[in-house]
Amino acid sequence: MDAAELRRALRERPVPGEREAGERTLRVVRAAHTAEARAPAVRRRLLRPALVVAAVLLALGTGLSPAGADMRRWIGDRLDPEPSPTLSRLPAGGRLLVSSPQGAWVIHPDGALRRLGDYSSAGWSPRGLFAVAASGRRLYAVEPDGTVRWSIARPRAVGHPAWSPGLGYRVAYLEGTSLRVVAGNGGGDRLLARRVAAVTPAWRPGAGYVLSYATRGGRIVTRDSEDGRVLWTARPGAAPRQLAWSARGELVALAGDTVLTYSRDGAARRSLALPRGVSASVMAVHPSGRSVAVAGSAGGVIALGPGGPARKLFDGAGRFTGLAWSPDGRWLAAGWRSAGQWVFVRSPDAAGARRVVTFSRISEQLDPRGAVSFPRIEGWCCG
Amino acid sequence: MTGVRGSTAGVRAERLLTMVRPLPVPASERGLVRAAQNGSTDALEALFKLHWPAAFRAAYFIVHDAAAAEDIAQEAFLAAVRALDRFDSRRPFSPWINRIVVNRAIDHARSRSLRREVGAELADSAEAPAPAARVSDELMDALALLGPEQRAVVVLRYLLDWTPGEIARALSIPRGTVNSRLRRALDRLAAVLEEDDGRG
Numbered sequence: 162m163d164a165a166e167l168r169r170a171l172r173e174r175p176v177p178g179e180r181e182a183g184e185r186t187l188r189v190v191r192a193a194h195t196a197e198a199r200a201p202a203v204r205r206r207l208l209r210p211a212l213v214v215a216a217v218l219l220a221l222g223t224g225l226s227p228a229g230a231d232m233r234r235w236i237g238d239r240l241d242p243e244p245s246p247t248l249s250r251l252p253a254g255g256r257l258l259v260s261s262p263q264g265a266w267v268i269h270p271d272g273a274l275r276r277l278g279d280y281s282s283a284g285w286s287p288r289g290l291f292a293v294a295a296s297g298r299r300l301y302a303v304e305p306d307g308t309v310r311w312s313i314a315r316p317r318a319v320g321h322p323a324w325s326p327g328l329g330y331r332v333a334y335l336e337g338t339s340l341r342v343v344a345g346n347g348g349g350d351r352l353l354a355r356r357v358a359a360v361t362p363a364w365r366p367g368a369g370y371v372l373s374y375a376t377r378g379g380r381i382v383t384r385d386s387e388d389g390r391v392l393w394t395a396r397p398g399a400a401p402r403q404l405a406w407s408a409r410g411e412l413v414a415l416a417g418d419t420v421l422t423y424s425r426d427g428a429a430r431r432s433l434a435l436p437r438g439v440s441a442s443v444m445a446v447h448p449s450g451r452s453v454a455v456a457g458s459a460g461g462v463i464a465l466g467p468g469g470p471a472r473k474l475f476d477g478a479g480r481f482t483g484l485a486w487s488p489d490g491r492w493l494a495a496g497w498r499s500a501g502q503w504v505f506v507r508s509p510d511a512a513g514a515r516r517v518v519t520f521s522r523i524s525e526q527l528d529p530r531g532a533v534s535f536p537r538i539e540g541w542c543c544g
Numbered sequence: 545m546t547g548v549r550g551s552t553a554g555v556r557a558e559r560l561l562t563m564v565r566p567l568p569v570p571a572s573e574r575g576l577v578r579a580a581q582n583g584s585t586d587a588l589e590a591l592f593k594l595h596w597p598a599a600f601r602a603a604y605f606i607v608h609d610a611a612a613a614e615d616i617a618q619e620a621f622l623a624a625v626r627a628l629d630r631f632d633s634r635r636p637f638s639p640w641i642n643r644i645v646v647n648r649a650i651d652h653a654r655s656r657s658l659r660r661e662v663g664a665e666l667a668d669s670a671e672a673p674a675p676a677a678r679v680s681d682e683l684m685d686a687l688a689l690l691g692p693e694q695r696a697v698v699v700l701r702y703l704l705d706w707t708p709g710e711i712a713r714a715l716s717i718p719r720g721t722v723n724s725r726l727r728r729a730l731d732r733l734a735a736v737l738e739e740d741d742g743r744g
Contacts, residue, residue: 164702167733170683171703176604182614183596187589189618193625194580194588507615516615 181250185518248272248520252505253487255543256305257494258283258292259527259536265294266527266536267305274527277307282320282539284361286345287329289543293322300334302347311347321361331370331386333362340374342386353386363404363412365425373412375401381414383427393427402442407450415444420453420465433465445484445493447508454493456481462495462506474506475517483538496523496538503538577633588628592621595638598704599645605699606649608688616652620644642704643714646696650715653692686736694729697722 249272251257257268265280277283280294280301291310294301300319301312317337325331330345333353340357343350358375365371365383371392373383379400384391399417406412411430412423418441420433433453435441439460446453452466454474462475462484479499486493491511495504497519505518520526527533573594579587599620604613624631624641631640687695696715700706708726712719 167683167698167702167730168705171601171605171699174683176601176613177610178614179597179600179604179610182600182610182617183593186596186614186618186621187592190592190621190625191585191589193622194585194628516618 189517248274248503248523248526251487252507252516252518253489253492255488255541256289257485257541258285258539259483259496260294260539261524261527261534261536263528263533265292265539267292275306276527277303277305278309282322284322284324285540285542286324287326291324293324293332293334295320295322295334300332300343302332302345313343313347313350315341321359323362323364325364325370326366327368331364333364333372333374333386335359335362338377340372342370342372353384353389354382358400360401360404363406365406365410365412366408367410373404373406375404381412381423383412393423395423395427395429397421403444405444405446407446408448409450411450413444413446413453415441415455420444420455422467431467433467433471435465436460436463436471439463439471443482443484445486447486448488448490452510454484454486454495456484456495462493462504464509472509474509475504477504482535485538485541487541488543494538494541496535498535501535573637574633577628577631577637581628581631581633588625591637595641596621598638599641602642602699602703603645603649605687605703606646606692606695607653608684612652613649616648617645620648638704639706639710639714642700646700646714650692650696653695682737683733686733689736690729690732694725694732697725698729698733701726 248268251268251270251272254270256270259266259268260280260283262281263279265277265283267275267277269275277292277294278296278301280296280303283292283294285292286302289305291302291304294303298316298318299312299314300322302310304310315336319334319336322332322334324345325333332343332345334341334343335357338356338358339352340354340362341350342353353372354374354376356377358377358379360375362372362374365373370386371383372386373381375381379396381395381397381401381404382391383393397414397416398419401414401416403415404412407422410425412425412427414421414423418435418439420431420435420441422430422433424430435455439455440457441455441460441463442457444453444455452464454462454464456462458480461473461477462481464472464474466472474493475495477497477500479497481495482498483496484493486508491508493506493508495506497504500521501523502519502521503523505520507516524533524535527536573591576587576591576594580591596617599617600613603616604610607613607616620641623644624637631637687698690698693715697711700711700714701708706714708719708722711722715722
């Protein structure tokens with residue numbers, strides 16, 4: 162091969178995704194340029210040294226305390242890219258499961274939408290072969306193309322379904338204020354507990370079928386779903402809003418303005434307070450188990466980890482109603498309800514530069530008639 | 545008059561002049577930069593379209609991962625936008641943006657190779673491109689066998705048409721190192737491609 166051939170190959174050889182990458186990047190670059198242009202150049206030149214001095218003073222003034230470290234992480238990490246009006250390719254592999262009161266959908270990696278049916282809440286099976294979905298008084302197991310594999314009917318409304326990890330032979334769900342468990346083939350439905358709070362129960366990974374749930378009295382109870390034994394209970398300071406077992410074998414609870422972690426046997430391990438001004442109602446534990454993303458009605462999307470300060474992943478005003486990590490842990494999907502957008506933020510721990518990808522008019526894309534309220538992101542499964 | 549041409553000092557002086565003398569900038573590009581500095585999004589978009597393909601391809605051929613190349617090139621353009629009002633519009637835009645791209649791509653490729661040493665299976669499973677997105681002809685395979693620094697000089701020389709002196713300045717290495725890396729890279733490419741031909 163001579164130099165001319167090498168030149169030609171480097172310039173002309175098709176590179177996968179070149180055009181799409183350019184379109185995505187142009188949107189982000191345009192938005193950044195517009196934001197920069199809002200401040201006149203002369204003012205920016207004058208302001209920049211002053212900002213540097215102010216930032217140094219702020220860093221010096223806050224550098225001695227953990228709160229100061231938190232503050233430093235909060236400086237200068239805002240990016241508000243122009244959202245794409247079309248839900249195109251997901252930034253990472255796998256499929257999103259979303260639900261609204263008007264139905265549940267699967268979003269495929271190429272942006273294709275598949276309506277599962279009139280389900281109001283849903284969750285993936287461990288390998289994404291099925292979704293468990295609730296509608297009125299009936300619980301369904303459906304394939305990703307919408308085919309119903311089985312269903313069971315109950316006297317009262319059902320919801321908050323959760324399929325067990327591993328081999329996936331159990332499904333937990335709430336019927337009114339009762340917690341029930343059914344086998345993965347739809348058989349053996351039985352009551353496990355009464356007076357439970359409207360919080361999706363969380364299966365412990367590993368051997369056996371151990372389930373944690375929140376009671377209406379604000380306790381966390383962990384019990385063996387097979388023989389009903391209570392393994393441990395805990396009482397966080399506030400009523401739990403969400404529970405999840407991490408890959409590291411810790412139960413993570415979002416309760417009030419705190420993220421709490423418990424060992425397998427219920428020993429309290431860590432209590433991570435949310436930064437001031439952050440209100441969280443949803444969380445997503447990173448697949449590695451090393452950090453937790455939280456969001457809610459104020460303060461944007463935050464990442465909390467055991468050994469470091471809170472990090473702002475996305476700064477957006479208003480309410481967020483769903484978070485899910487991509488299966489490879491490199492991207493976080495957040496439902497930004499107030500803006501009608503889905504925001505995909507690359508994990509700060511992932512290799513490469515920071516990136517944010519946003520899609521707007523989500524409800525209209527699910528239903529062009531506008532009859533669908535903003536959908537909640539239920540899960541991101543299985544690349 | 546005592547000329548300096550031909551003397552060591554003269555060569556140094558000429559080299560210095562070359563280093564500081566801006567390359568000719570097409571008037572249209574200069575106008576686009578100025579307009580973008582004054583807030584014109586259309587001008588910025590035109591600049592982007594002019595330089596994105598080379599920036600993306602440069603990153604891709606160094607890191608061999610389309611998603612990472614997109615991230616690297618995107619971050620370079622964002623950095624350029626943030627620094628646009630300080631940019632001297634008499635200078636060409638391309639070396640500026642591509643220098644950022646290439647250096648970040650080398651960093652990325654280096655860090656990825658380090659991660660592979662400590663967890664090859666994990667890194668491979670997390671970063672392997674989709675089969676459909678794989679470019680797997682002989683040249684790409686041969687390029688992949690080079691180290692990131694060698695790939696970078698090949699890309700700068702043969703994709704972006706930079707001179708060895710420009711490459712040396714962009715990568716902060718001596719010009720002799722550029723030449724030797726280029727030579728070794730081309731020898732290696734030729735050997736691999738001949739080997740492939742031999743296999744039929």
